[in-house]
Amino acid sequence: MERPAAPSKTRPGEEPQAYLRRHLRFGWWSLLIFLTLGIVLESLHGFKVGAYLNVSNSTRRLLWTLAHAHGTALALVHIAFGVTASYLTGWVGRTRTFASMSLMAASVLLPGGFFLGGLVIYAGDPGIGILLVPLGAIFLFLAVLLCARATKGSHFTERRK
């Protein structure tokens, strides 16, 4: 007698293609957002806006530059994550979901924290937004760690041509 097929371990929305779509969407949209921020920052330079360029606002300039740089870099990481996840078809379960969520959280908290920290500054001190940055850094660390661990050979499968 033929045994009934075992239930799939992959829940709906958890297939590699779903990860690919989700992270590509997140990555490209956030790249657009932070590219726009870059254009805004360039304009602040062009028009010599004191709130951004005066020496007394150097903390803001630093933090907004960091927001732009981290946001842009993380957008690219999302694209890379999506593509990676589509290759690692053997990587399923909670760790993959957690890595994906962590990367999303890091992409909000890191650049967002830098930006908010620079929005309200107190002489050389940033605003409270800066405290989101270490949280974001923890999430990013975990996401990258999990992704790195998932690249072991058994998770790779032949992709359909």
Add this chain to the structure above:
Amino acid sequence: MSLEWLLFFALLAFGVFPFLIRAGNVGGKVVVGILCLAAGGLFAATKWSAWRERKGFERAQFYASVPREGRPGGYVSSDKCQSCHPDHYSSWHRSYHRTMTQYATPEAVKGKFEGQTLELEGQSYRFERRGDEFWVELLDPDWRLEYLANPGKPPATAPSRVWRRVGITTGSHHMQAYWVASKGGNLQLNLPFSYLFEDQRWVPRNDTFLMDPKHPAPVQLWNANCIQCHSTAGQPKPEPKDHAKLHTQLGEIGIACEACHGPAEKHVELNLNPARRFAKHREGKDSTIVNPAQLPHAASSQVCGQCHSIKSVPSGSDWKYEGFKFRPGDDLEKFTPVIRPTKMPKAHDPKFIDERYWPDGMVRVSGREFNGLVETPCFQKGTMSCLSCHSMHQSEPNDQLAKGMDSNAACTQCHKEIKPEHTHHAVNSSGSLCYNCHMPHTTYGLMKAIRSHQVDSPSVQATLKTGRPNACNLCHLDKTLAWTSEKLTAWFGAKPAELSQDERTVSAAALWALRGDAGQRALLAWHMGWQPARQASGERWLVPYLAQLLEDPYSTVRYIARRSLKSLPEFQDFTFDYVGRSEDRARVRQSAQGKWEQTHAKNLDRHGPAILIRAEGQVDLNAWERLLQQRNNKSMYLQE
């Protein structure tokens, strides 16, 4: 809830929310961990916010007690300059001009405040550092001010000891002075101590000036005096009905961009437009700001001269309310004319003149170089300006000399006809350097000799008339005035000088060191440590003179003598507290003399009657004592 908090919560929720809605996929423990992390972040944010608010309050309190930046009148401060002029901002930022006056922050304060207690005139001063703040416990300075202002009428209240926070600092190059806030608005009163960088020690402030030791300590009010030049565009602003209460405003706390370039509000406003900036870059000049380098030589020098001169404030001037009205590019003479005793010999109090000028009107105190320049033929008949030799942006902070201007190029850029033979000294020797003969160190300030900026030629006649040491004898320390007179007559046709017996037979340096006035003694003490003078005159015979000057009644003379002595071989480790007990000085002098007898005296590089030292290493005590008895003890206070 403030917008900042609102955004903080929104971002935090946005970061954590995906975990919550997909809790089933990541597991309950993970979600709990995430929530703990978020709660931790929230807790830290609350603490951070409270700490920052407290800090902000303390900051506001502090800045209410010190002269505040942001005066009206088109001043925008250097804050706005860096984004367009990063190189110029950076060179200015390195300069001692910027740090002339600073708010007392940890970056600014060089003195050691930790656990220091100093005594002066029966009063103790306890210094303390509290985090980023500097505090002093002292006799209530407001009470002391009232007491000193009305000597016959002591204040109604009894004096008490109070803690005061240090508000601002003066100086960042050689020494630093400190000011504490008064109860009178933001009036700043000086602490009676300065911190010497070279010695890394505190000394009474009086002992950093060439001042008669019997002279009472002057009361110094930063907002009334120092503000004139140690800040940018200061306005003291006393209350009309209570002049002891001030609401001082500044363009900027140190000497900043707008001190030399004028108020920049319009310049900044117009140049927000990138198209205009691009056009001006191509054009190479912008009429909305003053560039001293593009002004005629006199106007350019007056930009420096607004501070580097002894100037007269016309009576009826409202500068105490509005600040000085001179702006770079204006004619300084119309606002605060330079005091030139050569032009108005009887227009000023003789004491005022005596404390600042040599008897022929040449300025003798530091920081007043423009006075020297305006008396110089190169300025009067030529186009020499401060910027002929100095550069504010292409130079090192020390002296701010433009590239190559520490050589004869400074003079030969105009005097191309001068040949090396003119100097009568070996090429490349210190005697062949134009400024060693024409700009000798006959100015006093900052506990050292400084080059005169009145370019002139060595003259024994001028020395006899004014008492000002001439360049020849400041280098040839072992030579007499007769020797100098003979050389100047032979080389340049100078009129031979009529000299006394001592002037013919004893070296000029020995005469100034032993029987000169305090100003001359200070200059000689410094030159005895000056390397070119030691090369020309030898150094081993100098010790008895320097040892003698360790006992000088004027503390700064003792300080300079000690420094020169310590630069001699065998004396590097010599210790001497120049503000120590007077009874110790004789002992220290004898100790230096004894050390000399055992070392240098046995191997002299110069001897003879001119320097009062015999070949066998013995001092001619009779002549020595005779000259010392003739010491000019007139009371002096050089107002640098």
